[in-house]
Amino acid sequence: MQSNPELFTKELILAVVAILFILWAATAFLYLRSRKKAKRKILKLMGRTAIKSQKTAKALLDCEEMCNRLVSQMGVGVVMTDADHQIVFANRCAADLLHLKPEDLIGSKFSDYALGSSEEGSIKSRLQKRRAGKHVREELQLVRGDDEVFWAGLYFSFPDNIQLIHDGALIALIDISDHITLEQKMHKYTSYLVQKVRQLDCMFAMQELTTDTDLPAERFFEKALKIIPEGLRHGRDMRVEIEFMGQKYSSSGFHETDWKHKVPIRIGRTNKGQLVVSYVGKIHTNERSKPFKLGEKALLKNLADKLAHAPVVMKLAGKV
Numbered sequence: 001m002q003s004n005p006e007l008f009t010k011e012l013i014l015a016v017v018a019i020l021f022i023l024w025a026a027t028a029f030l031y032l033r034s035r036k037k038a039k040r041k042i043l044k045l046m047g048r049t050a051i052k053s054q055k056t057a058k059a060l061l062d063c064e065e066m067c068n069r070l071v072s073q074m075g076v077g078v079v080m081t082d083a084d085h086q087i088v089f090a091n092r093c094a095a096d097l098l099h100l101k102p103e104d105l106i107g108s109k110f111s112d113y114a115l116g117s118s119e120e121g122s123i124k125s126r127l128q129k130r131r132a133g134k135h136v137r138e139e140l141q142l143v144r145g146d147d148e149v150f151w152a153g154l155y156f157s158f159p160d161n162i163q164l165i166h167d168g169a170l171i172a173l174i175d176i177s178d179h180i181t182l183e184q185k186m187h188k189y190t191s192y193l194v195q196k197v198r199q200l201d202c203m204f205a206m207q208e209l210t211t212d213t214d215l216p217a218e219r220f221f222e223k224a225l226k227i228i229p230e231g232l233r234h235g236r237d238m239r240v241e242i243e244f245m246g247q248k249y250s251s252s253g254f255h256e257t258d259w260k261h262k263v264p265i266r267i268g269r270t271n272k273g274q275l276v277v278s279y280v281g282k283i284h285t286n287e288r289s290k291p292f293k294l295g296e297k298a299l300l301k302n303l304a305d306k307l308a309h310a311p312v313v314m315k316l317a318g319k320v
Contacts, residue, residue: 016091076172083167085109085127097152099144112172115141115149126156128170139176151180195233199299202231206303210310221249222313228277231299232292237281242307244273245316253280259291263304267314275304 077094079087090105098105098113110127114120119140126136136156143149155172205227209220221242229235229251239254244265259279264271277300279291292300307313 014152035083076174079105079110079171079173081110081127081168081171085111085124085168088168094173096148097144097173098142099146099148104145106190113142115143123154140178142173144255150175153179180315183212195295198235199231199295202227202299203302203306205230206306210306213311215311215312217316218249220310222305225251228275228300228303231303232277232296234279234281237279238276239280241276241278242273243276244313245306254278255280261297263291263297264306265308265313267308272308272313275307 077097078089078091079094080089080090087108087110088106090102092102095102095105111120111123116125119142122138124142126138138154138156140152140154141149142152153174153176157170157172159170206224209215209223209227212220215223221244224242225240228240229238232238239251241248241254242251242265243249256276256278257280261277263275265273265275277292
């Protein structure tokens with residue numbers, strides 16, 4: 001039989017082992033319980049995050065869809081090109097402006113719709129010399145799918161950080177044909193008014209000259225030769241010759257060309273000479289058929305009449 005001390009020692013060891021086991025079991029239970037609670041918290045957090053992510057993704061998709069609808073339906077043509085200057089996107093307005101379908105534009109180059117080599121070179125130059133964040137405006141003539149020509153206002157943009165058009169361009173285009181037509185009409189009317197003012201100034205100057213009775217004949221005709229071209233469209237390239245009573249008075253460099261106009265100088269019913277105006281510059285081919293407009297011909301006739309009734313001229317003709 002074991003002695004009491006030995007038995008006490010064994011029981012003590014067993015008690016210690018039991019206590020340690022209980023502590024380990026309790027610790028394990030508490031650890032597993034805390035992990036389970038933490039897992040539930042994490043799962044709840046992940047669930048809330050997933051819900052927020054889904055809402056964010058849906059909002060982004062809705063925003064993207066709305067932007068696509070706006071770009072597609074907006075009243076300005078929008079074209080996107082890639083690094084090779086090929087069109088990768090075109091909205092409905094751009095297709096309508098070019099009288100094509102959006103899918104017909106994809107893969108083509110925007111410069112293909114330029115009117116001529118000059119416009120094509122301008123578009124290519126703009127696309128090649130891209131400057132991020134810069135906007136460039138251009139007014140060019142383009143050709144629609146049915147070969148109709150129109151004026152387009154183009155706005156070249158080169159945004160950064162857009163993967164779709166990286167190294168490409170964003171081009172907005174609008175039809176400005178009406179605006180250009182209005183500008184041309186305004187320029188035409190303005191030019192017409194300016195020309196009328198010049199003609200009136202010329203008439204007033206000639207009137208003032210013809211009232212000067214103290215001028216000798218040479219001086220009189222010398223001044224007249226300078227006044228007459230001032231009322232004509234291309235006065236700088238006009239040269240004048242006044243022939244009167246067998247004498248000729250010519251401005252420097254005068255010679256007759258295909259672009260000339262002659263007006264008789266009459267005193268009463270008798271021709272005493274003629275006023276000759278000759279254009280010595282480079283003649284524009286579009287104006288050869290009508291080198292002098294009706295208003296200019298009327299002006300030259302009035303100037304010739306004033307010359308004929310000037311006191312100096314009348315004296316030379318023996319009428320005074």
